[in-house]
Amino acid sequence: MPPRHDVAHLGHVELYTPVLDDTVDFFVQFLGLTETGRESDSVFLRAWDDYERTTLKVTGRDTSGVGRTTFRAASPQALDRLVEAIDAGGAGVGWKDGDPGYGPTYLFRDPDGHELGVYYDSEWYRPPAQLTPALKNQAQALPSHGVPVRRLDHVNYLGVDVVANRDFFRDTLGALVTEQIVLDDGSVNGSWTTFTNKGYDAVYTRDHTATPGRLHHLAFAADGRPDILRAADLAIEQGVFIETGPHKHAIQQTFFLYVYEPGGNRIELCHAGARLVLAPDWQPVDWTEAERAKGQAWGLKTIESFHTHGTPPV
Incomplete structure (x- = not known):
């Protein structure tokens, strides 16, 4: 099915953290993000x-995890079509005011319960x-400190039912399925979907605890492999925990480094190089x-915590 x-x-993603100031300091000093405002217990x-005002919303909570993920519609008419499709499937929650810099946002939930939103009106950053x-x-x-990362790249959710979430993104939101992990019993253990010509924007991998609504990781794109290597050195200097990498994924061929921010959420720094999905009739790679x-691509075994760590903790 071609993407619509x-x-x-x-658009932008909300992260929950029990240590708001430490998490914000991580994103500013390590990743090189710029603070643009505060509202109640949230920092933008x-x-x-990023051409838009906000890339990441960090909200203080009693635990870690992912809050609302938003997507920008391609036009006002596309927004209407998306809302109609979401409502037809019974996933709609309703219209809410957007975060600062964003217009009305239609909230909905995926089959796993993650809170999502779609909007069109957006304030370009000045x-x-x-x-x-x-x-x-x-x-x-270009910031003179931190990595610095250029943009938000993708979000990887944990899901109880990967297929249900994959099909929701494909059939309701119009995503293209690019790659999958298919186990010997025929079940799908992971699915990578895209709305753009990147290899992936949203990923679902199976939650080993069968707990709905959790996060595997949030990923930010750096300019090149040297930035990922420098990030590893910078992590050592700043006391940032490195979970695994630098290395290269076999799936999607992404060069990666995984770290934990102080609140416990897994963060990926990635460089996907020049690999794009341009074929309109692309078929999923299983x-x-x-x-x-x-x-991984060069033989590094996947670290055990990659299969067991998610947020919020169970």
Whole structure:
């Protein structure tokens, strides 16, 4: 099924943390995000080349995890079609005011219970004088500290039923399924979907605890492999816990580094290189159990915590 392109791209994501100040400091000092505002118990942050006002919303809670994930519709008409499709499937929650810089947002839930939203009206970021870039075709001056990451890349949810969530993204939101993990019994253990020409924007992998609504990781894109390697050195200097990497995934061929932010959420720094999905008739690439048992692309075995750690903790 070809993608409908009613969803333009992944917008911004909300993370919950029990240590708000420490988590914000991680995103500013390690990843190089810029704070753009605060509202109640939430802090709004942006990656330097995001054209929108907010990339990440960090909210203080009693535990970690993922809050609302928003997607921008391709047009007002596309937003209407998405809302109609979501309502027809019974997943709709209703209209809410958007976060600062965003227009009305229609809330809904995936089959796993994750809170999602779709909007169209958006405030383009206008940098203050001290953050005005030398190159007029980028959104903000390149930060001189942190990695720094260019943009939000993807979100990987944990799901009780990967197929139900995959089909919801494909059939209701119009995503393209690009790669999957298919076990020997025929069940799908992971699914990668995209709304753009990237390999993936949203991922579902099976939750070993069968607990709905959890997060595996949130990923930010760096410019190149040297940035990922530098991030590993920077993590050592700043006392950031490295879970695994730097290394290369076999699935999607992403060069990666996984760390934990102070609140316990897993964060990926990634570089997908020039690999794009351009074919309109792309067919999902299925990976078998035996192929996954070989580990990552260059032979590194997948670390055990990659299968067991998710947020909020169970």
